Amino acid sequence: MAKVAFIGLGVMGFPMAGHLAARGHAVTVFNRTPARSQAWLETHPGRSAETPAAAAADADFVFTCVGNDDDLYQVTLGPDGALSRMRAGSILIDNTTASADAARKLHLEAGKLGIPFLDAPVSGGQAGAENGKLTVMVGGDAEAFAQAETVIASYARAVVHMGVAGAGQLTKMVNQICIAGLVQALAEGLAFAKNAGLDGERVIDAISKGAAQSWQMENRGKTMLASQFDFGFAVDLMRKDLGICLEEARRNGSLLPVTRVVDAYYAEIQKRGGGKLDTSSLMMLVDRDH
Amino acid sequence: MAKVAFIGLGVMGFPMAGHLAARGHAVTVFNRTPARSQAWLETHPGRSAETPAAAAADADFVFTCVGNDDDLYQVTLGPDGALSRMRAGSILIDNTTASADAARKLHLEAGKLGIPFLDAPVSGGQAGAENGKLTVMVGGDAEAFAQAETVIASYARAVVHMGVAGAGQLTKMVNQICIAGLVQALAEGLAFAKNAGLDGERVIDAISKGAAQSWQMENRGKTMLASQFDFGFAVDLMRKDLGICLEEARRNGSLLPVTRVVDAYYAEIQKRGGGKLDTSSLMMLVDRDH
Numbered sequence: 001m002a003k004v005a006f007i008g009l010g011v012m013g014f015p016m017a018g019h020l021a022a023r024g025h026a027v028t029v030f031n032r033t034p035a036r037s038q039a040w041l042e043t044h045p046g047r048s049a050e051t052p053a054a055a056a057a058d059a060d061f062v063f064t065c066v067g068n069d070d071d072l073y074q075v076t077l078g079p080d081g082a083l084s085r086m087r088a089g090s091i092l093i094d095n096t097t098a099s100a101d102a103a104r105k106l107h108l109e110a111g112k113l114g115i116p117f118l119d120a121p122v123s124g125g126q127a128g129a130e131n132g133k134l135t136v137m138v139g140g141d142a143e144a145f146a147q148a149e150t151v152i153a154s155y156a157r158a159v160v161h162m163g164v165a166g167a168g169q170l171t172k173m174v175n176q177i178c179i180a181g182l183v184q185a186l187a188e189g190l191a192f193a194k195n196a197g198l199d200g201e202r203v204i205d206a207i208s209k210g211a212a213q214s215w216q217m218e219n220r221g222k223t224m225l226a227s228q229f230d231f232g233f234a235v236d237l238m239r240k241d242l243g244i245c246l247e248e249a250r251r252n253g254s255l256l257p258v259t260r261v262v263d264a265y266y267a268e269i270q271k272r273g274g275g276k277l278d279t280s281s282l283m284m285l286v287d288r289d290h
Numbered sequence: 291m292a293k294v295a296f297i298g299l300g301v302m303g304f305p306m307a308g309h310l311a312a313r314g315h316a317v318t319v320f321n322r323t324p325a326r327s328q329a330w331l332e333t334h335p336g337r338s339a340e341t342p343a344a345a346a347a348d349a350d351f352v353f354t355c356v357g358n359d360d361d362l363y364q365v366t367l368g369p370d371g372a373l374s375r376m377r378a379g380s381i382l383i384d385n386t387t388a389s390a391d392a393a394r395k396l397h398l399e400a401g402k403l404g405i406p407f408l409d410a411p412v413s414g415g416q417a418g419a420e421n422g423k424l425t426v427m428v429g430g431d432a433e434a435f436a437q438a439e440t441v442i443a444s445y446a447r448a449v450v451h452m453g454v455a456g457a458g459q460l461t462k463m464v465n466q467i468c469i470a471g472l473v474q475a476l477a478e479g480l481a482f483a484k485n486a487g488l489d490g491e492r493v494i495d496a497i498s499k500g501a502a503q504s505w506q507m508e509n510r511g512k513t514m515l516a517s518q519f520d521f522g523f524a525v526d527l528m529r530k531d532l533g534i535c536l537e538e539a540r541r542n543g544s545l546l547p548v549t550r551v552v553d554a555y556y557a558e559i560q561k562r563g564g565g566k567l568d569t570s571s572l573m574m575l576v577d578r579d580h
Contacts, residue, residue, distance in 0.1 A: 100486075123497065123500045123501065123502075125501070128500075135496060135497070135499060137496055137497075158499065162488060162492060162493070162496065167487075167488060170483070171483075171488060171493050171496055171497065173482065174479045174480070174482055174483045174488070174493050174497060174502075175479075175497045175500070175501075175502045177478050178475050178476055178478075178479035178497070178504075178507065179501055179502050181471050181475025181476075181478060182471065182472045182475045182476075182502070182504060184471055184475075185467065185468050185469070185470060185474075185475065185548060186468055186471075186472070188467050188545070188546045188547070188548060188549050189464045189465075189467040191544055191545070192460075192463065192464055192467055192535070192544040192546065193461075193464045195539075195542040195543055195544045196390075196463075196464075196538070196542050196544075197453070197457075197542075198460055198461060198464070199452070199453065202450070202452060203452070203461050206448070206461055207425070207464060207468065209447070210413045210425055210465070210505065211413065211505050211506065211509075212464075212468040212469045212472070212505070213504060213505040214468075214472060214504035214506075215500065215501050215502070216504075219501075233501075248482075248486070252482070252485040252486050252487075254478070254482040254485045254486075254578075255478070255481070255576045255578075256478045257478070257551065257576075258471065258474050258475060258478060258548055258551060259475070261547065261548060261551070262548070286544070286545045286546075286547075288544075288545075
């Protein structure tokens with residue numbers, strides 16, 4: 001069993017840190033809002049620390065799971081950041097969905113200290129974090145991956161090494177690009193079904209075994225028909241992710257015409273006050289009942 | 291066992307008529323090009339006729355599976371069309387992907403003769419037709435559906451009654467709308483993966499268990515990465531179907547912004563001479579290797 005620090009107890013990090021503790025690792029947590037650390041300690045074995053640096057000082061593996069690039073820089077490179085106290089040979093693993101640039105920068109900065117860095121964004125959502133069945137897409141050196149793999153597996157169904165530093169983040173971006181246009185297509189199809197006077201649920205049952213099938217159709221189709229947009233990945237977070245995708249796409253020469261359009265639709269939903277709704281709320285913009 | 295006429299022995303109709311014969315129905319075929327009827331008779335029990343009318347004269351169930359609305363009108367309402375000889379109480383079943391208007395018109399015209407009409411477009415492609423595992427989406431009167439269901443089931447995995455005349459066609463349109471934007475999103479994601487230097491196949495393996503999963507990702511993703519666009523549903527046919535969708539959408543007030551864009555991309559592929567490529571060829575327009 002390893003000594004582990006976990007920095008960032010949000011809706012994802014809280015249960016992920018819990019799975020690490022449940023596997024028997026000695027977990028020290030840090031969270032910007034201390035009440036959240038207190039809540040975690042009330043239900044899990046472990047310790048809490050006052051700063052990311054203090055949490056990380058004694059750890060073999062330091063996990064970060066925060067909001068965005070800036071938060072990530074702060075908890076790793078900032079004055080009380082984890083890297084100020086981590087020892088050479090320990091490994092820094094970031095579960096934040098961040099830019100590939102941030103991953104490359106941390107790989108470089110941690111490397112200077114003899115600390116391998118792995119970018120390890122996850123998919124599977126809050127439910128996946130809670131039941132320990134996330135998919136973890138990892139970029140970084142193969143040797144560090146091999147050392148960290150079984151520890152990461154504490155909260156994962158699959159841990160996949162995708163390539164060099166940044167490759168984990170880039171894979172997560174592919175995931176989000178595929179989802180954006182897919183959900184929009186599903187919304188257009190279901191709105192058409194309603195407008196055509198069809199029984200939408202019956203339509204989903206009829207077409208969800210064939211070439212139009214998708215996880216989104218099976219898991220969100222019927223709730224979209226019922227205008228329930230309150231239990232998946234939030235529009236605000238999706239816009240953050242798509243912003244990272246579109247910036248990276250400009251750099252690597254990718255044309256993402258439909259992804260760009262869908263990003264604009266999500267901006268429209270935010271403008272209407274729907275930033276906390278889930279990504280299937282694209283339905284609102286094409287369903288004339290709204 | 292029933293007396294069945296089958297009009298239109300294309301890549302879909304040929305094996306569908308074969309499954310009807312294999313179930314023991316007495317099948318009479320008609321095809322515009324007689325050589326195709328000859329080929330069918332060489333491998334199946336049955337008869338061929340010189341005109342749709344002659345094929346339909348004695349039948350309990352008359353199936354049509356032709357190219358588009360105009361072809362459908364010709365083989366049913368034309369001078370030697372099936373309706374000129376069908377007897378009252380026999381049932382006309384159309385497997386063409388046609389407009390909902392055509393379905394409503396045939397429902398009306400056949401109804402005047404005491405002949406129930408069912409619009410029954412299929413999904414599952416050539417492979418589904420060949421192995422008798424199509425999904426059949428049926429519109430029309432419930433009583434006629436009940437009489438025809440087991441006969442249609444000869445070539446189907448699922449036969450679903452969707453509602454009144456036209457509802458089968460409208461359901462097929464939902465299917466095509468969902469596919470159009472979904473394939474474009476997949477193409478954008480996979481092109482991004484290539485441009486980012488990722489191993490695309492590895493990316494598909496990593497993300498195809500989660501929220502980005504789709505039949506298209508599982509069945510076309512890797513061939514798209516390899517620029518193989520030669521074994522699915524053709525762009526020319528998809529454009530015909532999307533034309534029907536977009537016309538119907540204008541009428542019922544559906545906004546299909548992404549579907550419209552993807553239709554324009556398919557037009558661009560046709561312009562480049564790719565009309566016979568399959569629908570996954572959207573990859574060509576976003577992959578900078580093309």
